[in-house]
Amino acid sequence: MDTSSDEEDKTYMHRLAAGDDSALTLLIRKHGSSIMRFATNLLDDADTAEDVVQHVFTQAWQNAHRWKPRAQVKTWLYTIAHNYCLNILKSTKRYIQDSSLLDGIDESDLAEESATRSQSRKVIDLAMNSLPKRQKTVLLLRYAEGFSQSEAAEIMGVSEKALESLASRGKSEMAKKLRPIKEALL
Amino acid sequence: MNDSELESLLAETYGQDFPLDDVLVQRIASRATTPVLAFTRKSSFKWLALAASLTCVTIGVGSGMYAATTEIQIVETTTQDLEQIFTNQYDREFL
Numbered sequence: 001m002d003t004s005s006d007e008e009d010k011t012y013m014h015r016l017a018a019g020d021d022s023a024l025t026l027l028i029r030k031h032g033s034s035i036m037r038f039a040t041n042l043l044d045d046a047d048t049a050e051d052v053v054q055h056v057f058t059q060a061w062q063n064a065h066r067w068k069p070r071a072q073v074k075t076w077l078y079t080i081a082h083n084y085c086l087n088i089l090k091s092t093k094r095y096i097q098d099s100s101l102l103d104g105i106d107e108s109d110l111a112e113e114s115a116t117r118s119q120s121r122k123v124i125d126l127a128m129n130s131l132p133k134r135q136k137t138v139l140l141l142r143y144a145e146g147f148s149q150s151e152a153a154e155i156m157g158v159s160e161k162a163l164e165s166l167a168s169r170g171k172s173e174m175a176k177k178l179r180p181i182k183e184a185l186l
Numbered sequence: 187m188n189d190s191e192l193e194s195l196l197a198e199t200y201g202q203d204f205p206l207d208d209v210l211v212q213r214i215a216s217r218a219t220t221p222v223l224a225f226t227r228k229s230s231f232k233w234l235a236l237a238a239s240l241t242c243v244t245i246g247v248g249s250g251m252y253a254a255t256t257e258i259q260i261v262e263t264t265t266q267d268l269e270q271i272f273t274n275q276y277d278r279e280f281l
Contacts, residue, residue, distance in 0.1 A: 032206045053214060128200075144197060
């Protein structure tokens with residue numbers, strides 16, 4: 001992550017800890033949209049994603065005094081978002097339901113989906129939602145949000161080795177699912 | 187599809203900007219700094235709506251049961267009165 005950006009975040013957190021509420025608005029303007037994107041992509045639900053953003057910044061405001069300057073603010077905010085998304089997924093069983101619906105999906109289904117709807121985004125969503133949630137999360141953090149391997153591992157609370165393995169399996173599975181429609185996607 | 191092609195595809199598909207408008211930013215900030223308001227998130231409204239609906243259903247069912255019970259009492263009372271009148275009349279005619 002950009003060092004000057006992280007320094008700016010730390011300034012906001014110090015101001016917040018000192019009781020300056022305007023720093024929260026600055027933090028939301030800076031990170032709110034990317035957290036909204038991450039939560040929307042992970043939960044596949046924009047309404048609930050707004051709740052996640054609300055929760056993240058409420059937590060940031062309430063726990064600003066506990067935040068340790070050695071931790072990156074952006075990573076810390078994403079950790080809160082990730083944990084809250086996991087709670088939502090567990091409580092609603094939404095992900096499990098989605099996964100189970102798509103467990104039986106095969107290459108011909110995806111090819112047919114692409115041919116009939118001509119919507120590559122839907123096909124990619126289907127393939128992403130058929131992945132185990134930890135693999136999907138790794139792919140989103142690494143390639144959509146642009147976190148490094150160590151940052152993504154910190155957010156998910158796993159070792160870098162475990163993260164590498166999850167990413168590798170996720171990519172392999174995605175490549176397999178999308179192979180029949182590769183020409184249309186690239 | 188190789189790794190770099192897939193990574194580009196994921197970045198392109200899921201990494202697009204997701205702008206938050208200023209109204210939403212202000213709303214999130216004001217709710218976050220007001221713990222009571224933080225509770226009134228969208229999902230909370232759904233629960234409040236459900237609770238309100240259940241309350242209406244309970245009141246409706248309760249009122250219906252009360253009305254039905256009252257009607258039964260009226261019918262029972264009227265039947266008893268009629269029996270009494272009939273009995274009195276019968277007694278007067280035959281005694």
